[in-house]
Amino acid sequence: MRAVVCTRYGPPEVLQLKEMPKPIPRTNEVCIKIFATAVTASDCIVRAFIVPLRLKPLMGAVLGFTKPRNPILGLVLAGEVESVGRDVTQFEPGSQVYAFTAFRFGAYAEYECLPEKAIVAVKPSNITYEEAAAVPYGGLLALYFLNKANIRSRRRVLVYGASGAIGTSAVQLAKHFGAEVTGVCSTANLELVKSIGADAVIDYTKEDFTRNGARYDLIFNAVGKRKARLQAQGSLTPEGRHITVDDSTPRLRKDDLVFLTGLVEAGRLIPVIDRRYPLEQIVDAHRYVDEGHKKGNVVMAVAT
Numbered sequence: 001m002r003a004v005v006c007t008r009y010g011p012p013e014v015l016q017l018k019e020m021p022k023p024i025p026r027t028n029e030v031c032i033k034i035f036a037t038a039v040t041a042s043d044c045i046v047r048a049f050i051v052p053l054r055l056k057p058l059m060g061a062v063l064g065f066t067k068p069r070n071p072i073l074g075l076v077l078a079g080e081v082e083s084v085g086r087d088v089t090q091f092e093p094g095s096q097v098y099a100f101t102a103f104r105f106g107a108y109a110e111y112e113c114l115p116e117k118a119i120v121a122v123k124p125s126n127i128t129y130e131e132a133a134a135v136p137y138g139g140l141l142a143l144y145f146l147n148k149a150n151i152r153s154r155r156r157v158l159v160y161g162a163s164g165a166i167g168t169s170a171v172q173l174a175k176h177f178g179a180e181v182t183g184v185c186s187t188a189n190l191e192l193v194k195s196i197g198a199d200a201v202i203d204y205t206k207e208d209f210t211r212n213g214a215r216y217d218l219i220f221n222a223v224g225k226r227k228a229r230l231q232a233q234g235s236l237t238p239e240g241r242h243i244t245v246d247d248s249t250p251r252l253r254k255d256d257l258v259f260l261t262g263l264v265e266a267g268r269l270i271p272v273i274d275r276r277y278p279l280e281q282i283v284d285a286h287r288y289v290d291e292g293h294k295k296g297n298v299v300m301a302v303a304t
């Protein structure tokens with residue numbers, strides 16, 4: 001099968017399209033023919049091994065010290081189940097699915113095998129494979145952090161970085177849970193953030209939200225501390241919380257992906273796609289995502 005292989009940690013050019021053996025499902029696994037994947041901010045972090053010095057030994061042990069242990073990166077996929085192991089009961093050949101592969105990676109390829117208990121679910125029926133590949137990463141991460149902050153009890157919510165993969169999901173999920181949402185982004189993304197339901201938008205290039213006197217029950221920094229260290233304590237209501245996307249290691253769940261399927265089918269969560277690349281242009285896709293300013297998601301067509 002064709003797959004993108006990460007030959008060592010480094011710049012986008014370390015990624016190469018190669019022929020790799022097609023995986024064979026174990027008894028509890030499904031083998032998925034992948035039609036689309038996405039290039040996420042996390043893929044770029046893993047490819048370049050951008051890890052704080054103190055975490056390098058731990059992350060090296062988990063991922064591999066000089067190159068990723070699984071040379072095929074890729075965290076999200078959408079495709080069709082081609083075959084199943086004999087113990088699989090939830091899926092059958094022909095099932096249209098999407099998935100988050102987590103530390104298994106492997107989505108930059110024509111086939112991937114996943115245990116049926118992994119974060120794999122039936123794909124929303126109303127969207128394409130490419131659109132489906134744009135849902136799990138931002139959707140699951142935003143849902144995890146919003147739930148952690150008890151989103152159902154938060155009325156006024158500010159999403160900082162509202163135009164990224166996690167931000168565009170966070171805006172829509174917070175709206176779904178009944179919040180009044182303010183999205184913060186740069187000038188070019190104001191219309192996009194309004195279009196996905198934000199009640200108000202703030203252009204961070206023109207206005208510092210921490211100085212405008214407004215108070216929020218939840219401030220979600222979806223950009224992360226590497227690029228945006230917010231001093232937002234003064235913008236919180238007395239019971240308000242400020243959380244950042246890299247505050248903790250998220251625990252993503254299969255049930256949450258099933259929940260997202262329902263939201264997408266109900267039209268409550270619309271995947272935002274910025275650019276589409278074929279697998280052959282993986283280096284260009286990584287260069288673009290490395291810039292840190294994509295609008296929603298970058299997806300890759302794998303097979304037709």
Ligand SMILES: NC(=O)c1ccc[n+]([C@@H]2O[C@H](COP(=O)([O-])OP(=O)(O)OC[C@H]3O[C@@H](n4cnc5c(N)ncnc54)[C@H](OP(=O)(O)O)[C@@H]3O)[C@@H](O)[C@H]2O)c1
Nearest residue numbers: 041161163164165166167185186222223224245246292293
């Ligand atoms: N805890 C974890 O395990 C975990 C897991 C996954 C991701 N993350 C973190 O989550 C972050 C966001 O992921 P993503 O996929 O949503 O990224 P993304 O799609 O690349 O979006 C990044 C967002 O940041 C905004 N931005 C970039 N530089 C900024 C700046 N200096 N000030 C304000 N906004 C800025 C961009 O908006 P503009 O273009 O409008 O500037 C864009 O909306 C990643 O950096 C990653 O480190 C953490």
